[in-house]
Amino acid sequence: MKCIITIELGTNAVRVFAFDLKGNVIGSMKGHYHTFHTGPDYSEQDPEQIFITMLYVLKNLLNEVIHPKKYEVASICFSASMHSVLAVDKNGVPLGNAITWADNRAKKEAQELKGSPGAKKIYTATGTPIHPMSPLLKIAWIKNNNRERFALTSKFLSIKSYIIQQLTGEYLIDYSLASATGLLNIHTIKWETGALDFAGIQPDMLPDLVPVFASAGKLKKAYQNSLNLPADTKIIVGSSDGCLATLGAGIWSEGKATITIEDSGAVRVVGKKVLQDEKQRFFNYLLTEDCYVSGGPTNNGGIIFEWFTKQFGDFKNPFDEEQSMEELIAEASKVPAGSDGLLFLPYLLGERAPIWNANARGVYFGLNIKHERRHFIRATIEGILYEIYSIGKILEEHRSIHSLSINGSFASIPFCTQIIADIFNKPVSLRADYHSVGVGAFLLSATEMGIYKSLDEAAKTIELPDTYLPGENNHAAYSSYFSIFEKLSTKLSDEFEAIATLQQKSAESTENDKVVSKMKLT
Amino acid sequence: MNQFVLQQGHSPELELFPHIVELGAKKNSAIQLNSFPESATDTIRIYYVNDGKFEWHIHGHSCLLYPGDVALILPGQSFGSQKGFLEIGSLSWMHIAIGKLDNGKMVPGKWSSLSESESMTIGKILLLNNSGVLSKLNEAGRILQYIQGELFNQQIGYCTRVNQLIDELLIIITRQLTRQSNPARDFPKAFMQLEQTLRQNLSHQWTVEEMAAIVGMGTTLFNEKVKNYSGFSPINYLINIRISEAIKLLKKEDISLTDIALDTGFYSSQHFSTTFKKLTGYTPSEFRKNHLRNN
Missing domain, CATH: 2.60.120.10 (Jelly Rolls)
Structure with missing residues (x-):
């Protein structure tokens, strides 16, 4: 019996799934790795820890599930978070940690590029919004602020490129991840000279561009031995988590959109054409030569409700966040839709789409003397979902959307799924306990093996049985409140900037105090 | 009084x-x-x-x-x-x-x-x-x-x-x-602090009791939470950190294998070598050779 293994190098953890050729999960395991926050805007990960964690988890899954059940591994397919950058020297040895998508240190570079005449051309060519998340700007930051590292760098890789290079020796990047670097021309599928110039690099400082189906070469002998896999085990380069979540959600035709909400979130559509937005609010990522995944990302997804739970949950059992969340949601469900007029702007982490304002901050609005704790709970959840709707709404300016498919741990909480259906006034389908990135990678591998003729055909096999229908009364309530939400999100922009500046100052002075007290000690 | x-x-x-x-x-x-x-x-x-x-x-x-x-x-x-x-x-x-x-x-x-x-x-x-x-x-x-x-x-x-x-x-x-x-609310944060403490004292022979005490938990709950959150038992998670630090040191030429073993918390170079080979398929010296003549 053959099986397909998928490896997802996610934000906090690697998840490994094994599927039989019909797409049933035979086993899965995960392994967490650390994120280092060494400065206010810094977010880094140790590439060796990611590699060793991936290897350990893969080995455990093989030894505990795959080998005992006598499965033969037909292929191993990779996916990864977008926007990571890892500098390596001429021997392939990492120069420091990898910089993750969440790292915002390149703010200045982003502003500089945004204000320059070439900005629009770069966005149009690369499809990636000009934002500190983009590797284009991260590399420019290294060039401007870390000259020594820049000078020693032989290649700038993504985390996935590094992991694959460790396993097979090849430096590769697939079209999807490359299209999220801000360096790739998504129309010609070649590195974009203007972007490379801004980053200060040559094409040979990037990994080789390959289609998502490409083979990444042979496993090195040592790994064949330690994993007990044959030399001809196919390693497939694969795609990005965003593209594969969309494929795995079965949304592959006109009139559909997919909503993913984990810690952060995104609304995505798929099409044969790039979405050209005058205001540069969307990303356009490439899955294959003629298939674009377009949409908008939000910073403020489930992580905001987690924040709320940590502050205001009951925690009857120590560290039992899940239980505390369930209790809060039960309380929120007793409040009518619209929270009796309490509104919440969820911008605790600044915001990307649609307002693209890093200074945006959280707001509770409309508070009156009758509001209770339970109103805050419901308003918080509704605020997160209004934000998702505000992305969906601008997507509808370009594409008509008739139905939605939901995935991600926050969006798939039934209470949240129903609110999404109500706010959007569209039917929503959902498969609970469903790992759309893993399934997407399975569909990609299975298509590569010829089990499906095309990704279109593969996506059509996804069944989405649970459907949530919108409730009309609730929709009316939500629409009235949403129009206030939408106005506030842009109206407050001067005040957002003012408060963000003050917060920055206050954070700096606390940081200075720490340094002073440390100096006193020594 | x-x-x-x-x-x-x-x-x-x-x-x-x-x-x-x-x-x-x-x-x-x-x-x-x-x-x-x-x-x-x-x-x-x-x-x-x-x-x-x-x-x-x-x-x-x-x-x-x-x-x-x-x-x-x-x-x-x-x-x-x-x-x-x-x-x-x-x-x-x-x-x-x-x-x-x-x-x-x-x-x-x-x-x-x-x-x-x-x-x-x-x-x-x-x-x-x-x-x-x-x-x-x-x-x-x-x-x-x-x-x-x-x-x-x-x-x-x-x-x-x-x-x-x-x-x-x-x-x-x-x-x-x-x-x-640790106010017993934010496990990811407690776990992050634990990881920092472990990395600062990687050569120490950490016991599960010590690790659990750092985050203010009993060992039973600690084991369960760590397994659930990280996918590994506390000791195996620690081994991950040890091996990944060791890999970094192996890629530098100037540190002896024994020093690497002890710095990263293994009992001996033998213990280091066995653990490393089991996980990666390479002995530490093979790994080092392989990476220095890589390109």
Whole structure:
């Protein structure tokens, strides 16, 4: 019996799934790795820890599930978070940690590029919004602020490129991840000279561009031995988590959109054409030569409700966040839709789409003397979902959307799924306990093996049985409140900037105090 | 409350307890200049505030203490009032002589009935935390009172009882320390702090008990939470960190394999080599060779 293994190098953890050729999960395991926050805007990960964690988890899954059940591994397919950058020297040895998508240190570079005449051309060519998340700007930051590292760098890789290079020796990047670097021309599928110039690099400082189906070469002998896999085990380069979540959600035709909400979130559509937005609010990522995944990302997804739970949950059992969340949601469900007029702007982490304002901050609005704790709970959840709707709404300016498919741990909480259906006034389908990135990678591998003729055909096999229908009364309530939400999100922009500046100052002075007290000690 | 000071060498009550260096209680109703200057000793000092508000300087930090709070001063740390005098109020205290091992770890002496591993863990936690102030620990005040009562009344079994009470005092202080740094809400954050602590002392032979104590959890809950969150048992997670640090060092030419093994917390280069090969398929020296002639 053959099986397909998928490896997802996610934000906090690697998840490994094994599927039989019909797409049933035979086993899965995960392994967490650390994120280092060494400065206010810094977010880094140790590439060796990611590699060793991936290897350990893969080995455990093989030894505990795959080998005992006598499965033969037909292929191993990779996916990864977008926007990571890892500098390596001429021997392939990492120069420091990898910089993750969440790292915002390149703010200045982003502003500089945004204000320059070439900005629009770069966005149009690369499809990636000009934002500190983009590797284009991260590399420019290294060039401007870390000259020594820049000078020693032989290649700038993504985390996935590094992991694959460790396993097979090849430096590769697939079209999807490359299209999220801000360096790739998504129309010609070649590195974009203007972007490379801004980053200060040559094409040979990037990994080789390959289609998502490409083979990444042979496993090195040592790994064949330690994993007990044959030399001809196919390693497939694969795609990005965003593209594969969309494929795995079965949304592959006109009139559909997919909503993913984990810690952060995104609304995505798929099409044969790039979405050209005058205001540069969307990303356009490439899955294959003629298939674009377009949409908008939000910073403020489930992580905001987690924040709320940590502050205001009951925690009857120590560290039992899940239980505390369930209790809060039960309380929120007793409040009518619209929270009796309490509104919440969820911008605790600044915001990307649609307002693209890093200074945006959280707001509770409309508070009156009758509001209770339970109103805050419901308003918080509704605020997160209004934000998702505000992305969906601008997507509808370009594409008509008739139905939605939901995935991600926050969006798939039934209470949240129903609110999404109500706010959007569209039917929503959902498969609970469903790992759309893993399934997407399975569909990609299975298509590569010829089990499906095309990704279109593969996506059509996804069944989405649970459907949530919108409730009309609730929709009316939500629409009235949403129009206030939408106005506030842009109206407050001067005040957002003012408060963000003050917060920055206050954070700096606390940081200075720490340094002073440390100096006193020594 | 009774005011008194018992001191080792002067007070017959302490003859059977060489580890109690000083025990006292004081109601301070007037300010006396130079009555409370900063000093350092080689004992653990525990001060409990019954009444009043005290502004003390502990190990370079200014701290405010209110009734119910405890000041914990480790051997070698300075303690006193920067103004030199003791504010008005009442407090009780104890100074305990603590066995100090070569590697800087503290363990209670033979008088204690704590097991070896538990006292090692307590020593480790006390050393890792340098906050100095434990807030709202009324239990500590009560225990100090019981100890005083036992010493003055000398009823049958008082010797054992006093030593048990000191053990108990150390235990509740340690628990409070870990609880104080982790409010038992945010496991990812607690886990992140744990990872930082592990990385800072990677060569230490960490036990699960020590790791659990750092995040303020019992080992059963800790094992379950770590497995659930990280996918690994605590020890296997630690091995991940050890191997990934070792890989970084292997990619630099100038460090010997033995040094790498010990720096990253393996017992020996043999232990390092076996673990490394099991996971990666390479021995450390093969891995190094392979990576240096890679390109």
